[in-house]
Amino acid sequence: MVSGDEVALSAEPARAAGPVVLLVEDDDGDALLVTELLADAAVDVELRRARSVEEAAAELARDDVECLLLDLGLPDADGLDAVERLRSLGAARQDPPALVVLTGNADVDHGVRAVAAGADDYLVKGETDPVLLGRSLRYALQRRRAAAQERALFRGEVRAAETARLERALLPKPLVADPHVSVMVGYLPGRDGLLGGDFFDTVERADGSVLSVIGDVAGHGPDEAALGATLRTAWRTLVLSDTTADRVLPLLERVLRTERAGSDVFVTLCQLVVAPDRRSVEVYLAGHLPPLLLTGPVGAVECTVLEPSARGRALGIPVEGGWSAQRVELEGPFSVVLYTDGLVEAEVATAASADVASQRGVPRLGVPGLRRALDAELRGEFAGLVQRVLRRVRDLHGGPLVDDAALLMVGWTGSSTVLGERSSTLADSVEWAR
Numbered sequence: 001m002v003s004g005d006e007v008a009l010s011a012e013p014a015r016a017a018g019p020v021v022l023l024v025e026d027d028d029g030d031a032l033l034v035t036e037l038l039a040d041a042a043v044d045v046e047l048r049r050a051r052s053v054e055e056a057a058a059e060l061a062r063d064d065v066e067c068l069l070l071d072l073g074l075p076d077a078d079g080l081d082a083v084e085r086l087r088s089l090g091a092a093r094q095d096p097p098a099l100v101v102l103t104g105n106a107d108v109d110h111g112v113r114a115v116a117a118g119a120d121d122y123l124v125k126g127e128t129d130p131v132l133l134g135r136s137l138r139y140a141l142q143r144r145r146a147a148a149q150e151r152a153l154f155r156g157e158v159r160a161a162e163t164a165r166l167e168r169a170l171l172p173k174p175l176v177a178d179p180h181v182s183v184m185v186g187y188l189p190g191r192d193g194l195l196g197g198d199f200f201d202t203v204e205r206a207d208g209s210v211l212s213v214i215g216d217v218a219g220h221g222p223d224e225a226a227l228g229a230t231l232r233t234a235w236r237t238l239v240l241s242d243t244t245a246d247r248v249l250p251l252l253e254r255v256l257r258t259e260r261a262g263s264d265v266f267v268t269l270c271q272l273v274v275a276p277d278r279r280s281v282e283v284y285l286a287g288h289l290p291p292l293l294l295t296g297p298v299g300a301v302e303c304t305v306l307e308p309s310a311r312g313r314a315l316g317i318p319v320e321g322g323w324s325a326q327r328v329e330l331e332g333p334f335s336v337v338l339y340t341d342g343l344v345e346a347e348v349a350t351a352a353s354a355d356v357a358s359q360r361g362v363p364r365l366g367v368p369g370l371r372r373a374l375d376a377e378l379r380g381e382f383a384g385l386v387q388r389v390l391r392r393v394r395d396l397h398g399g400p401l402v403d404d405a406a407l408l409m410v411g412w413t414g415s416s417t418v419l420g421e422r423s424s425t426l427a428d429s430v431e432w433a434r
Contacts, residue, residue, distance in 0.1 A: 018044035019066040019141055022059050022097075024082070026051045026074055030125065034069065034102065034133075041134030053077045053085055060089050060097070067098040067140055072105060072114070079110075080117045087118035095148040098140035102128065120144075172232065174202040174422070175240075180413045181210055181274070182335060182420035186386040188394065188405040190220065190342065196404030197224030197267075198340045199232040203239045208276030211239050211248075212410045214338040215269035216288070220403065223261055230259050231267065245273045249286055249323045253315040266316035270338050273325070278412040281336060282325040287314030289344065292337035292371060294378070294411065295330070301378045303371050306336070333418075335411025337374065342403035344370050348396045365393060385409065387425045 021038075025031045031049055038047060048065070050056040053076050059065055068086055072079050083101065090096035100121045101114045111122035120140040123133065174183040183202050190196060197217025204210045213235050217224040234255040238248050248271065256267055270291060271284040283291060283306060290308045294301050312323035346365045365373075370393070377388045386407050394401060413420050 018046055020048060020064050021045045021067045021069055021137065022048050022050055022056060022065045023069045024050045024053070024056045024074065024086070025069070025071045025102075027071070030071065030104075033125070037128065037130050037133045038137075040130035041137075043134045043137055045137065051075075053082055056086055057089050060086070060093070063093060065097050066144060067100065067137060069100050069102050069137075070119075072101060072103040080113060083114055083117040083119050095144070095151070098144040100136055100140050102133075172201050172236070173424075175236075176202055176204040176210060178204060178208070178210070179419050180415070182382075182409065182411040182413065182422070183212075184386040184409040184421055184423045186390050186407045186423075186425035188342075188390050188401060188407075190401055190404045196220050196342070197228040198342065198404045198406040199228035200338070200406055200408045201232050201236050202408070202410055203236055205239065205242065210274040210410065211245065212272040212274075212336075212338065212408060213269060214288075214340060214406060214408050215267050216340045216342075216406075218264075218266050218268075224265075227256075227259055227261075227265070231256060245271065245282065245284070246323075246325065249284060249312070249315065256316050260316065263318075266314045268314045268341075272336055272338060272410060274336075274410065274412065278414075279331070280327055280329050281334075282327050283308070283336075284323050284325055285311045286323055287312070287317070289339065289341060289367065291339075292367075292374065293328070294335040294337065294374070294409075295332070297333060297414075298382055303337075303374050303378070305367060305371070333412060333414030335409050338408040338410070339370065340404070340406040342401055342405035343390075343393055343407060345403060346393050346397040346401050346405070365396065369396075383421055384423065385421075386423060390425065 023031060023034055025034065035047060038045065048059060050059055052074055056068065068090075070082060070086065072082055074082050077085060083099065087096075087099060090099070098120050099118060100123065101111070101119045102123045102125060104125045106124045106127065114122045120143060121136045123136055176183055181204070185200060187198065197219060198215070200212070200214040202210065202212040213232075215228065215231060217228045217231070231252060235248065235252055238251055243251065249269070267286070268288040269286040270288040272291065273282040275281065285308050291306050293304050293306050295304075296302050306326070306328060308326060310324045310326045313319055313321045344365050344367055348363050348365050348369065373389050373392045373396070377385055377392060380388070386409055390405065390407060393405070411420070
């Protein structure tokens with residue numbers, strides 16, 4: 001009698017480069033028969049063996065099995081139970097393996113039930129020759145690849161639709177009429193490509209004041225993204241309805257409390273108000289990071305942190321306290337840089353590029369690191385600055401960021417002859433990986 005290990009070893013050396021086929025068979029004699037049939041069929045596969053559903057499950061966890069050759073008389077599964085269990089395990093993978101039943105039961109109805117339970121084909125051992133087995137395997141593998149291509153195409157279409165929705169919801173067109181006001185925005189999705197809760201917007205009122213907001217919903221996923229889009233829409237509505245700047249955040253918090261999924265959901269936010277005469281700005285902080293301030297002409301821009309003198313609590317936190325404005329007087333051209341924490345929490349390869357280390361000792365970019373990135377990119381032209389900064393941070397991180405990152409720059413050129421920059425960037429992780 002030839003052992004099961006000898007069966008597996010006899011098939012593997014000659015076919016190591018082909019698709020992995022897992023033979024689930026407890027009988028050594030039948031396993032040898034299948035090996036010989038495959039050899040005669042000249043099917044280029046790597047044949048492995050499992051003697052039970054439990055062993056097959058362990059092999060499926062390796063994620064490289066492309067087809068199962070399954071006997072229905074196993075010690076830990078009775079009949080079609082094996083088909084259903086292995087199909088269920090395979091469905092958890094991104095590309096489920098094909099499944100061909102190869103058993104001694106010649107009952108036609110049994111074969112129909114096996115296919116109905118999820119098998120791609122049903123072969124009877126005593127009636128199967130090398131040609132039939134080879135053709136069944138080739139067809140099953142081809143159907144699997146075709147199904148994988150259809151799933152990949154569907155995922156691509158869903159991603160494209162999601163990207164379009166993201167652009168509409170999180171990259172809104174700024175409502176700014178003043179041609180000397182710059183508005184540059186950018187959004188960099190996190191590593192998994194799923195939507196986050198970062199949002200931002202900019203609106204110019206009839207009196208000439210320009211209001212901007214950037215916010216971050218705690219958490220990550222479609223619920224947070226939907227809530228972020230809702231809050232952005234609510235903020236724009238409040239601004240367009242001429243709600244005074246000091247009343248916008250309390251009313252926005254009411255919207256948050258109504259729309260959030262649970263009482264533990266909160267939002268950090270920074271609201272900026274640029275005065276109609278462009279000689280001052282007001283900053284409202286709700287548990288958010290302080291903005292950066294760029295001042296001076298192009299080629300000699302100075303970047304500083306607007307250290308907060310008035311910081312309010314995050315929206316949705318059940319503690320006392322409101323929000324007050326921090327007024328900053330300005331002269332000449334300026335730009336205020338608003339951002340979310342996904343940017344400054346980026347891990348960096350070298351400590352020299354980092355601000356602080358996490359509790360695990362991983363260096364982070366930090367606010368000073370973001371300042372350095374801005375300083376480096378400000379040596380070039382102002383156009384495309386947001387995209388270059390996002391790319392620099394991503395390169396320092398060594399790939400897609402863990403969390404979403406949003407960057408919003410609002411400024412004034414300080415001259416009647418220099419027009420402001422207008423740009424929006426959705427830095428898609430797949431596109432930026434190239």
